[in-house]
Amino acid sequence: MSTLSIGDLQARFGSENVEFFAGPGQLTALRIKNDFGTVEMTLHGAHVMSYCPAGAVPVLWMSSKSMFQANEPIRGGIPVCWPWFGPDPAGKFGGHGFARVSVWSVSSVSKSPDGQNTVTLVLTEKDVDAKFDPQPFKLELSVTLGSALTVALKVYNSGTDNLAYSGALHSYFNVADSAAIQVEGLADCEYSDKVLNVESVQSGAVVIDREIDRVYRRTSGIVRVVDPVFGRVIRIAKSGSTSTVVWNPWIEKSQRMPDFGDEEYHTMVCVEAANAPGAAADDRVLSPGAMAEIRQMITLE
Ligand code: TA6
Numbered sequence: 001m002s003t004l005s006i007g008d009l010q011a012r013f014g015s016e017n018v019e020f021f022a023g024p025g026q027l028t029a030l031r032i033k034n035d036f037g038t039v040e041m042t043l044h045g046a047h048v049m050s051y052c053p054a055g056a057v058p059v060l061w062m063s064s065k066s067m068f069q070a071n072e073p074i075r076g077g078i079p080v081c082w083p084w085f086g087p088d089p090a091g092k093f094g095g096h097g098f099a100r101v102s103v104w105s106v107s108s109v110s111k112s113p114d115g116q117n118t119v120t121l122v123l124t125e126k127d128v129d130a131k132f133d134p135q136p137f138k139l140e141l142s143v144t145l146g147s148a149l150t151v152a153l154k155v156y157n158s159g160t161d162n163l164a165y166s167g168a169l170h171s172y173f174n175v176a177d178s179a180a181i182q183v184e185g186l187a188d189c190e191y192s193d194k195v196l197n198v199e200s201v202q203s204g205a206v207v208i209d210r211e212i213d214r215v216y217r218r219t220s221g222i223v224r225v226v227d228p229v230f231g232r233v234i235r236i237a238k239s240g241s242t243s244t245v246v247w248n249p250w251i252e253k254s255q256r257m258p259d260f261g262d263e264e265y266h267t268m269v270c271v272e273a274a275n276a277p278g279a280a281a282d283d284r285v286l287s288p289g290a291m292a293e294i295r296q297m298i299t300l301e
Contacts, residue, residue, distance in 0.1 A: 004106075013109045017117045023049070025068025030106075032117045032145045039145050041077075044070070045100040046121040046141040048078040051149045053300055057230055059149070061174040061268040065259045071129075073100050075259040076172045076268075078151055078296075080141060083134070083165035085276050097167065098132045099123060099139060107140060116146030124158070135159050152295040157286035164285045168245060168274035169296045171236070176229030178208040178248055178269055185223040186244065191216040192278065208269060211250035215276045219244040223271050224301070233301040238273035240294040245272035 004012065006028055009020040023029025023042050029049070032039040037053040052058045062076030073079060073096065081096035088094065104121040111117050120142040125134040136159030144150040157163040175181050183206035193200050194213040202216065223244060225234040238244070247270035249257065254265045273296040275284050286292055
């Protein structure tokens, strides 16, 4: 858990492209700014809050009602869901695991010869509230700002027992009008429909005309969010993930979430790189000393 002050972080890791500051809720945050664009993220949850390619409309979405406080998830950007995706299998804690509500530490900051900047944050079981009773683990979240935004989560089993988990990079994308977009790349994929509680197969592009909460299984391809109103396509590639989740809460669920504006479903869609529970291909078990990585690469076409 980072105990360094913003000044100390700036002295140790700051650069011409990386600046530490007091973010929303006074959470310790950092900004990567280079010729490719701007990214802002917090140490809280290793949470990418925003991504704006140079000259573009922001690509990631953030609720105007999001909380920015200790022990609470941020509503928008890229929540890091780990060691469980969805409800807590033990039924004790909130959804999507403890990584997104824990304070990470800065591990490294680097710049490549072609001008891409990478910041890596780290979390281990020693940084997590003891109430979660975590097995030994290490997570590294690397964010690279180049022609793409690349977010990579490495999971290390630093214990002596197998480490079973599920997880996701739960990315919220900014769209002009969710009812006008098409989410391409999932045609003919089998999915678990979490709203209707049925298994189904996708026909053509995904359109947002109701609450959509679908776990597309055995998917490895590129997903394209085609936004005719903004006149752009958000291209979402991934690796290390066997499920792609598409989510829009639509009307009623938006009204039920206190950290989500009643009308905000109009301007967002989640496309998530996941290893979701419930299908053998997805469940992840890491043997002692092993490492697995899940990665999402986001670009504007
Ligand atoms: O990824 C879709 C989902 O699992 C939905 O079921 C919905 O719960 C969403 O995540 C947000 O979850 P959260 O715990 O962040 O409110």
